[in-house]
Amino acid sequence: MRLHFTEAQRAFRAEVRAWLEANVPAEPLEDFDTEAGFTQHRLWERTLSDGGWGMVTWPKAYGGRGCDLIEWLIFEEEYWRAGAPARVNQNGLFLLGPTLMEYGTEEQKRRFLPAMASGEEVWAQGWSEPGAGSDMAAIRCTAVRDGDHYVINGQKTWSTRARWADWLFGLFRSDPASSRHRGLTFLLVPLRSPGVTVRPIRQLNGLPGFAEIFFDDVRVPVDNRLADEGAGWQVAMATAGFERGLMLRSPARFQQTARRLVQLYNERRAEADMDPAIRDAVVRAWMGAEAYTLSTYATASRLIKGGHIGAEASLTKVFWSELDQRMHETAMAILGAEAELLPDGGGDESRSWLEGFLFAQAGPIYAGTNEIQRNIIAERLLGMPRA
Amino acid sequence: MRLHFTEAQRAFRAEVRAWLEANVPAEPLEDFDTEAGFTQHRLWERTLSDGGWGMVTWPKAYGGRGCDLIEWLIFEEEYWRAGAPARVNQNGLFLLGPTLMEYGTEEQKRRFLPAMASGEEVWAQGWSEPGAGSDMAAIRCTAVRDGDHYVINGQKTWSTRARWADWLFGLFRSDPASSRHRGLTFLLVPLRSPGVTVRPIRQLNGLPGFAEIFFDDVRVPVDNRLADEGAGWQVAMATAGFERGLMLRSPARFQQTARRLVQLYNERRAEADMDPAIRDAVVRAWMGAEAYTLSTYATASRLIKGGHIGAEASLTKVFWSELDQRMHETAMAILGAEAELLPDGGGDESRSWLEGFLFAQAGPIYAGTNEIQRNIIAERLLGMPRA
């Protein structure tokens, strides 16, 4: 155990910080669930990538920087500290990326990863279907083999960022006689293909952050398959692990929220202290964000030594999502009558807390509801019997 | 709506208070789960009864005082305020009593109620069996009809106060071919009968507050049956309603705990305020106890007007048991290093909080676990589908 940063790690932090200070846009970009905002964010991804920061953990050959996971965490800390734009390609970078790294062929890696790192190709995910949400194994979208193509039919839903994305990754039933977890195949599908219809779904904030996607005889080359036909469930579980675990919700995000919450509390101490539960919640926010950060450094250290992350990702998902929800509830409680005001009605401060509050409501739902995560914890980590 | 006490109600309160001030023992009695304490408590019941306070809501003919439910609540408030001894016959008075009132024959009422009100006959309950706890319908104890007797065989467990009690009421399977809720009969069994073996079970505090009871060809007259043969489940559900609802855990108990908690907080303000969550918990304790009290007055008002209490009792059970647990946890948090000390090791104050804390752990378990109560709330009150 050696809990301090090496010289090299500190130098790396300084380099990241300097680059971000020079390059992060002075004005916040528009929301990436608007058309203008999406374009702005894609451009930012290009800027990042040109600086060599598109996805620091990937090998240079794939558009990365060859960093290890500790450096990744440092990069994320600086990224959030700098208030840099949200990653519009997060589904690609943080979920499909590591999956491709594990299951992709060399050709697939070279084809997809650099364009992902540069923001040239933005990815949406295609897991859920109208009848397959928490019960993901109930997938009915079909992929029928026809020569060197699959022909896809059916419907996906809750596809984050699909409104303006270029590609989709997801699970399709390639064996029509199969049921549940068997007979599923992991495919990469261009959203501009003939037969694809994307119908935006507005979220709580009124923006089309989700979409439904309809596939009508969409032809996808067999080369766009990840791993073997029928091995989709296994691949998807690996992706879900990345989603719940280390990558998608790096601790820096929550540390930044906790810091902002402490600042908010200090600015409005007199009002906040009317309810002693608020101070308690502020202190717990900091403790929670620290615990999540420390836990992530411990996991990264294990992974660097060759360890593996499995069902533990479910512990992580429950922890960060409920921490985030509580932190934003606390901010709303401090803001009082201001909490409900939209940008045109109040200050920037309440605006960003309100947006964060709405988004935090989704945390215990996406990436597998926390009910499912608690089942996984109980059954796979604690060894309790299945129903 | 008329939320104030009438002149008569205030006079009644004054009368109760005066009598209790004159009669409540100056020194606390020993724990009623010790032999000496049991005897002391039985004597106290006799004193109460001689004063006409054995069970104020019952008709005078059965040893009561003919009070209504509002007066009952006033009596309880004064009883707890005075720090009067716990009711050793609570299973009889608060559970079997109202059940007898609803399902008993006139003869049964005259036979059992006065002796119950006077503490001459102390009652234990006989619900649970080793394989039938939360799943009460899994009862296997048999009662086979033999002329004008039932012959009982089997085992009951978790029978509170059975160590020194005189009688037991409970459910027995009278139809050997039946299963689950059918074929059960509600019987009243003298614990001194031949064939009854009582094996005490020590509780967390080391005292035999529970017992296991073994029945080996125990003969019980048919006259000791409450309601019809095979109607036991319905009768038991009524009893369980009394247990969860109005009678067993009258709000006065929790109001008294909340008041003591506020006092404890004020006495140790400097230490308590180190953790802002403590003040919050103290205020919530008071709010919770008030809410429970108000809710009980509202229920009593409805019942007086001819209303009925059903599955709502499950809301009540969840509320008071978790309130009680939180209040005692808060007291332990205030007491800090003193919290763990036994009577011979610390002051009286920490002693009674520690005892209360241990007892509060049982609240969410007895009278039907809170898991079962939440199922009932969801299914019977909210109309959600059964599994």
Add this chain to the structure above:
Amino acid sequence: MDFTFSDDQLEFTDTVAKFLRKEVTPTLIRSLWETEDGRSPELAAKLAELGLPALSVPEALGGLGLGDVDWLPLAREFGYSALPDALLDTAWLAAGALAEDTGNPVCAELLTAIAAGEARIAVGHPANPLVEDAHRADRLLLLHDDGLHLVPASEVRLEARGSLDPSRRLFAVGWQPRAETRLTADPRVAARLFDRGALAVAAQLVGLSQRILDLSTQYTGERQQFGKAIGTFQAVKHRLADVAVLVEFAKPVLERAAYALANGDPLAPVFVSHARVAAGDAAAAAARNGIQVHGAIGYTWELDLQIFMKRIWALDGAWGPRRFHKARVSDFVVDRAGGLDPGDLFAAAS
């Protein structure tokens, strides 16, 4: 001691509830979101036909002469339907304050107009700085250091403030107190106005919680996953059962507060704040658990759940945020509750 509503109260509430469920549909609410002023004169007229504006107006002035206890179950129904109209500000809060001084000809005149459904009064208070429906008001009842003022709409400058809940039309109000606009200098009238505002919010929050419970039990009874309705899962059941417990035990707390307020109980402010905290806790849990059991669809604009969640989140800061009310209860509990006698529970009202 009688802790029940009268048959008259229950019947009238039932009539209003039926009306609201029929008329104030999510479709109507969404269509009003798209309009400039967000309000429906037709709906207001129908509410007036039901006699609602006349409720707190004395009988001598053409009203029903009722009060806080009568309003409570109605306000719960307003919450249940997420009524897009600040009728309560005119008919409960303002009328309640005006009715305290019926000797004043301005008050009498205005109360008569309110009873007839012909006056709308918006209400502002330092603890509720943004005024709802100020754009539709004839007059504004506004608190200043020197007392409560009744200000004609022509004397105020309004600036719209967008709320998370598109049904709430909020305005910052610029105005100058004048000697002529002052209605009363009695701080107790203003204090009761504030308590009525807080209790009205509490009542709506309880109604909103009930609505979310109803929507959630219905949805989870229908939505299938793993081959069965998700409402059969214990985790889903228990989340909703938890909300039901909070709602159930908030109700009598609100009723005591209304009774205390109506009867001049000196503890009314504490009881109102207790009600506001209990209702706020129940509503926050209802929103949190409601969206959770819905899953992703609960996060969409399309689903009506959002109407009720957003109203809860928006109201949580109105008429004193929960922290303000917590502080009022907290100060009382720490200073006095340890020494309270059980008989004091309803003491001052006796």
Add this chain to the structure above:
Amino acid sequence: MDFTFSDDQLEFTDTVAKFLRKEVTPTLIRSLWETEDGRSPELAAKLAELGLPALSVPEALGGLGLGDVDWLPLAREFGYSALPDALLDTAWLAAGALAEDTGNPVCAELLTAIAAGEARIAVGHPANPLVEDAHRADRLLLLHDDGLHLVPASEVRLEARGSLDPSRRLFAVGWQPRAETRLTADPRVAARLFDRGALAVAAQLVGLSQRILDLSTQYTGERQQFGKAIGTFQAVKHRLADVAVLVEFAKPVLERAAYALANGDPLAPVFVSHARVAAGDAAAAAARNGIQVHGAIGYTWELDLQIFMKRIWALDGAWGPRRFHKARVSDFVVDRAGGLDPGDLFAAAS
């Protein structure tokens, strides 16, 4: 940056864990409850054979020269087995303090004796006023206003204090500081002693929580109700999953605290208090949910669950109750955390 234990640390922990699971059975614990002094010299001798008392003693004095980070996983195992012996007071707390001044011949002599398993030292502190195992100690390490004193057992008066946990043997200690008994006037030594005490409690609480999780998953996997194991019910699963989440995220907090303490990080007191709060929360939830999923049998003396629950409840007030540690974290967070840089997480240790 390497946030993992070494193979040596893991192996030694494994050895100790196997020993404890074999030797420190509930049967042994219950039999010691019935004895006058509550301790087993045989057990103490076996623990010494494992080398445990020598852990914090410098190599030059016959010890292993290890420290806080090495102790952490061992103390967790002590908690897991509810070890009925205050070995940690002698071997971690006292040895840790004595090893700060090995130039002092008293310290060197005593450390040598500790390493050989021949000295037992009880430790008292104003924040932990009752001294555990004082009746078995050769010397007592006690804090006075003027510094830390090392007092021979012959100079103290002991008065037993019964604990909820019959394994804890606590004593009020009467003593007079003398110039000759003073070991050091350096308040930093006493401060580190206190932090070690708190961290030792935190580590045991995490181990105890894990034990309750293990007992509960086993019991609920076997106990049948409604025709199936109660562990199949989602409500039971989720209660234990909640505990697992708390335990998992307490662990790295404890590890950072141990590392900070071992490396003289100026933030060590805050990190230790954070660890103590996180462990305390996890343990309180483990006890509460553990008894709940057991049902009535969890409330009996007979079931071994009580051994671990009572240790949790008893330790929650030891070496500074949770409220004390919450206050230390809270002051730090409010004063400084808002301005912390992400790089500061392990800053002072670098």
